[in-house]
Amino acid sequence: MKASIHLTIDRTKCDGHGLCAELLPELIRLDDWGYPIITPGPIPERLGRIAQRAVDTCPVLALALRRTAVSR
Amino acid sequence: MSGLRLLAGPDLRSGAESLADHTRRLGAPTLGGRPLTETLVRSGVGGRGGASFPVGIKWRAVAAAASKGPAVVIVNGAEGEPQSHKDRLLMATRPHLILDGAFLAARTLRAAQVVIYVGEEHKTAWAAMARALKERPEAERRITRMAGAPNRYVAGESSAAVHLVDAGVATPTTTPPYPRERGVAAAPTLVQNVETLAHIALIARYGDAWYRSVGRRGAAGTLLLTIAGGVKSPGVLEVEAGTTIEEAVAAAGGVSEPAAAVLLGGYFGVWVPAAQAWELPLDGETLRSRGMTLGCGVIGVQPAGRCGVCDTARIMRYLAEESSAQCGPCFFGLRALSDACSRIAERGTNRDDIARLKKWAVDVSGRGSCKHPDGAVMFLRSALSTFSDQFASHPAHWRQQPA
Numbered sequence: 001m002k003a004s005i006h007l008t009i010d011r012t013k014c015d016g017h018g019l020c021a022e023l024l025p026e027l028i029r030l031d032d033w034g035y036p037i038i039t040p041g042p043i044p045e046r047l048g049r050i051a052q053r054a055v056d057t058c059p060v061l062a063l064a065l066r067r068t069a070v071s072r
Numbered sequence: 073m074s075g076l077r078l079l080a081g082p083d084l085r086s087g088a089e090s091l092a093d094h095t096r097r098l099g100a101p102t103l104g105g106r107p108l109t110e111t112l113v114r115s116g117v118g119g120r121g122g123a124s125f126p127v128g129i130k131w132r133a134v135a136a137a138a139s140k141g142p143a144v145v146i147v148n149g150a151e152g153e154p155q156s157h158k159d160r161l162l163m164a165t166r167p168h169l170i171l172d173g174a175f176l177a178a179r180t181l182r183a184a185q186v187v188i189y190v191g192e193e194h195k196t197a198w199a200a201m202a203r204a205l206k207e208r209p210e211a212e213r214r215i216t217r218m219a220g221a222p223n224r225y226v227a228g229e230s231s232a233a234v235h236l237v238d239a240g241v242a243t244p245t246t247t248p249p250y251p252r253e254r255g256v257a258a259a260p261t262l263v264q265n266v267e268t269l270a271h272i273a274l275i276a277r278y279g280d281a282w283y284r285s286v287g288r289r290g291a292a293g294t295l296l297l298t299i300a301g302g303v304k305s306p307g308v309l310e311v312e313a314g315t316t317i318e319e320a321v322a323a324a325g326g327v328s329e330p331a332a333a334v335l336l337g338g339y340f341g342v343w344v345p346a347a348q349a350w351e352l353p354l355d356g357e358t359l360r361s362r363g364m365t366l367g368c369g370v371i372g373v374q375p376a377g378r379c380g381v382c383d384t385a386r387i388m389r390y391l392a393e394e395s396s397a398q399c400g401p402c403f404f405g406l407r408a409l410s411d412a413c414s415r416i417a418e419r420g421t422n423r424d425d426i427a428r429l430k431k432w433a434v435d436v437s438g439r440g441s442c443k444h445p446d447g448a449v450m451f452l453r454s455a456l457s458t459f460s461d462q463f464a465s466h467p468a469h470w471r472q473q474p475a
Contacts, residue, residue, distance in 0.1 A: 011398070012398040033408070
């Protein structure tokens with residue numbers, strides 16, 4: 001078993017500050033109103049650290065990482 | 073109005089059936105507990121609030137979560153869908169079928185609390201449910217209370233019902249956790265539509281084979297429909313599942329003038345061109361497999377004289393205003409979509425707004441904590457395809473259209 005990590009967002013908390021898209025443009029872009037659109041699928045390993053930083057930087061704690069176990 | 077099962081019995085115009093009459097007519101339910109849950113699974117009965125979620129599976133989930141502590145049952149009679157009347161009619165005429173279902177659920181799931189959640193503006197239904205509750209045994213009354221659902225589109229969503237009971241605010245909350253896992257005061261909570269509870273009350277008497285013994289074209293059971301718009305006798309009907317839209321419309325007296333399209337499933341539903349709609353069987357599973365929805369059973373018949381663009385713009389404006397304004401993509405996105413629809417309706421087609429509608433419909437989808445934006449976008453996409461000619465060359469005529 002291997003853990004796969006996804007970005008999740010609590011939409012009721014998100015205020016569209018947009019820091020996540022600044023830090024992680026590879027996986028997050030902003031819609032026309034400034035709210036993040038997250039690329040679906042697991043986070044590639046090379047982006048793991050920066051994804052964690054994006055989560056830590058969210059001013060309203062709306063962004064989170066979710067680990068799900070997947071069988072190989 | 074016709075009644076096959078839920079609406080069988082005394083004349084609906086005589087109002088709510090009393091507990092004495094109800095018991096004399098139907099006797100007491102014979103099934104309960106685990107056997108009832110498994111019977112519901114086998115019956116295949118799905119929720120009638122809009123999502124068609126399989127009832128037996130939901131009960132199993134609540135029962136599993138309730139092994140650690142008592143559950144809560146919410147009887148959902150919010151009926152916030154503007155065109156739907158079937159829940160109100162059922163509450164006003166057959167309250168004890170609904171309450172039978174609610175208390176069967178309460179006993180089976182060992183619930184310590186039952187909340188009857190009724191739309192504040194459904195006054196006749198509220199009064200009938202309150203009166204019916206007074207007729208029930210003390211053991212049932214003691215654990216039950218009534219709560220008013222505000223007249224908002226999202227108030228009937230299951231997490232919104234839980235939120236109202238918990239905090240007095242009928243806005244949806246982020247799921248998961250789903251109410252069946254963690255609902256009222258963190259207890260596992262069954263939120264079940266009133267029509268669904270009434271079906272359960274009959275299945276607990278007659279079994280799953282009986283439930284499946286009616287139904288057409290492979291579908292099982294009966295459903296309540298609200299037939300609205302351009303038909304001769306609009307109103308609520310009970311039909312066998314699998315009945316076609318054409319047959320249902322014929323049962324409502326037939327069309328009052330030639331129809332252009334059908335809005336199937338209410339404002340969270342889909343527009344279907346009339347020519348394609350007539351043959352469709354009314355069954356949650358069949359419609360879902362074709363990318364459509366039975367929703368809460370509304371069939372809105374649009375007469376050929378109306379404008380599809382203007383009707384769509386009006387409904388989009390309503391859905392945008394009904395956003396609970398908690399999630400940015402829903403609040404801003406639906407407003408932007410509604411504005412673009414209105415511009416096309418008022419000032420005529422322009423290529424930029426058509427392109428925006430298509431782009432934003434994709435952007436907004438799946439980005440709310442509840443399904444409000446998804447429902448609105450599904451509705452809009454069906455409009456863009458059903459009325460593609462009208463959207464492509466719409467004149468500036470909104471103001472001339474009757475509401």
